[in-house]
Amino acid sequence: MPELPEVETTRRGIEPHAAGRAIREVIVRRHDLRQPVTPGLDDIAGRRITGVRRRSKYLLIDIDDGRVLLVHLGMSGSLRVTDAAAAWRKHDHVALTLDSGAQLRYHDPRRFGLVLLLPHGAETNHPLLARLGPEPLGDGFSAATLAAACRNRSATIKQVIMDGGVVVGVGNIYASEALFRAGIRPRTRASRVGPRRLARLAEAIRAVLGEAIGQGGTTLRDFVNSDGNPGYFRQRLFVYDRGGEPCRVCATPVRRAVVGQRSTFWCPACQKP
DNA sequence: CGAACCTCCTGCGGGC
DNA sequence: TGCCCGCAGGAGGTTC
Structure with a gap:
């Protein structure tokens, strides 16, 4: 959650x-x-x-x-x-x-x-x-550290950004959302994403997490904050949990697949391999 | 080492 | 209405 x-x-x-x-x-x-x-x-x-x-x-x-x-x-x-x-x-x-x-x-x-x-x-x-990677909203995480982590990795880019040794805190919702914002399909091999797109991805991770904090987080089913209230970022989600629904940018139906054992969502038009 | 797969546990929604 | 099935936001462990 x-x-x-x-x-x-x-x-x-x-x-x-x-x-x-x-x-x-x-x-x-x-x-x-x-x-x-x-x-x-x-x-x-x-x-x-x-x-x-x-x-x-x-x-x-x-x-x-x-x-x-x-x-x-x-x-x-x-x-x-x-x-x-x-x-x-x-x-x-x-x-x-x-x-x-x-x-x-x-x-x-x-x-x-x-x-x-x-x-x-x-x-x-x-x-x-002890083995946690850098905080995504801190100085330790950058396009350069992301690029270093992607080098020679055969795993998908989605799995790499969810790897806590690379950057912490990116879970299943925000991984899909960040990749949408960066225009990268989740199953693309990490080693095949170029430096400019990785820079965009690093920025997208920071942006989506920052905005979600501003909205008090995302409540899909049962997240409640310390007051017992839900978060409001769900209405800002572009792809997560929207399989079959129109992309909010181009209206192409959002796709869903399992990547690394987890449900994954993307727009096949806005996101490129 | 990395990658694929499995596991822990309870609740809920969908299909029949 | 009720039952069964699949699925869920995390992450450590095992195996190859």
Whole structure:
């Protein structure tokens, strides 16, 4: 479900409620997520949250003793700010009660997500984070780094931009959208996309992610932000989930195929091999 | 090393 | 209405 814009939307929603707050209570109702919730998580009760950061699709909740609470939303997760007295919903697995009376609730039906407490200083070399590529909206990602990643790769261009070692945060929706904006068909081999088109693609990735953050992310089915509201970028999608519908630029029917095990959408007229 | 395939889990929509 | 099937926004693991 959540890609980078949805995670960033969540971060922006959580941060004002969480930063500076003390954690009054930690509640773990289910620990069997993709990895078990760190045993002894309630050890952070009484500590204070100093900030909420994001790296790739991970949320990093900083604790005042230097530890970091790492949260990943997987395919179906959300992190919401509720009143501590609010009724529990099915699949609310972890909650932090804050000294404001609010509660951060982690909700994840499919349990593909993570809630892990990392020791002080362990964040940069943690296996989940250590090998991540550059942030798409940061300085580390450019036409040059994308071109270097595409050189001698036989994989499709779509698979390369979804490879977190190349650039993080580009998931299945925004991969199709960025390729549409760059005019490149998703099944084109990465090594066959020229430098000018790669430059266009790098810019398209930045643009689509930036705009999606501005709209509070994309809700296809069940993404909700920290207030429980959907994101509005879906109406700006050009191709994703629009198979058979007219291209919003040229009216040619949008095509769908499975590329790298994932549904993929493109306009056969606007996008070239 | 890269690429293809499989897996975790629950819910929902479509077809019959 | 109800049941079965396929599919879903992520990403780590296995195999060749």
